[in-house]
Amino acid sequence: MNLRVFPSPEATAQAAAEAFAGAAREAAQARGAFHVALSGGSTPKLMYRSLREMTDVPWEFVHVYFSDERSVGPDNSESNFRLAHDELLRHVPIPKPQIHRMEGERRPLEEAASAYAALLPERLDVVLLGMGDDGHTASLFPGTAALTAGGRVAANWVPRLDTGRLTFTYDEINAARERWLLVTGAGKAGVLRQVTAGEVDYPVAGVRDPVWFVDEAAAGELTR
Numbered sequence: 001m002n003l004r005v006f007p008s009p010e011a012t013a014q015a016a017a018e019a020f021a022g023a024a025r026e027a028a029q030a031r032g033a034f035h036v037a038l039s040g041g042s043t044p045k046l047m048y049r050s051l052r053e054m055t056d057v058p059w060e061f062v063h064v065y066f067s068d069e070r071s072v073g074p075d076n077s078e079s080n081f082r083l084a085h086d087e088l089l090r091h092v093p094i095p096k097p098q099i100h101r102m103e104g105e106r107r108p109l110e111e112a113a114s115a116y117a118a119l120l121p122e123r124l125d126v127v128l129l130g131m132g133d134d135g136h137t138a139s140l141f142p143g144t145a146a147l148t149a150g151g152r153v154a155a156n157w158v159p160r161l162d163t164g165r166l167t168f169t170y171d172e173i174n175a176a177r178e179r180w181l182l183v184t185g186a187g188k189a190g191v192l193r194q195v196t197a198g199e200v201d202y203p204v205a206g207v208r209d210p211v212w213f214v215d216e217a218a219a220g221e222l223t224r
Helices: 009-031 042-051 080-087 109-119 170-175 186-197
Strands: 002-006 034-038 062-066 068-070 126-129 153-158 163-168 178-183 211-215
Touching: 002 009, 009 034, 009 042, 009 126, 009 178, 009 211, 042 080, 042 178, 062 080, 068 080, 109 153, 109 163, 126 170, 163 170
Parallel strands: 002 211, 034 062, 034 126, 126 178, 178 211
Antiparallel strands: 068 163, 153 163
């Protein structure tokens, strides 16, 4: 298990930002582009704030995608794209044609999923992910159809939330060169312990060989 534990959410985010910069430099040198899928959530938000202050990211080589999106437009406060835009993308010199958002406002969502799958690169370098208190990741929620979906992107109805989502499938997540899970807070500690021990089949357990960036609060039950 590739587990990296840091003292606080801020330190976790900073470490992930530094790893992002390093991966971007390596990909740019090796392949001429860095294809990364971003995520929503509080820890990625902190990471975005760290990234925009860094001077060693080759932004001209960065191509941005998203691992999931709510069924809203880009200006909606719930939009993962809006979070990334407000906290990172508008602050850094990424060429606009290299930013690819999911069309959460498009109906039916199945058309949005197909359209997004068609514009993805052959292989992503890094997929950033979080983990919910219920063990979901991206918008792969417990008991939902997308857990067994094929292809690269799925439209997923989430009954508990009474809404649809767009999400990468496991196939797409696990095809990336690297998968990073950013998890902070004591509220995630029990789920993290169960997932790492293989005790419960949470959706996040379907992510193969991830790098875990976690804070001490989230890791608090791992030594028990």
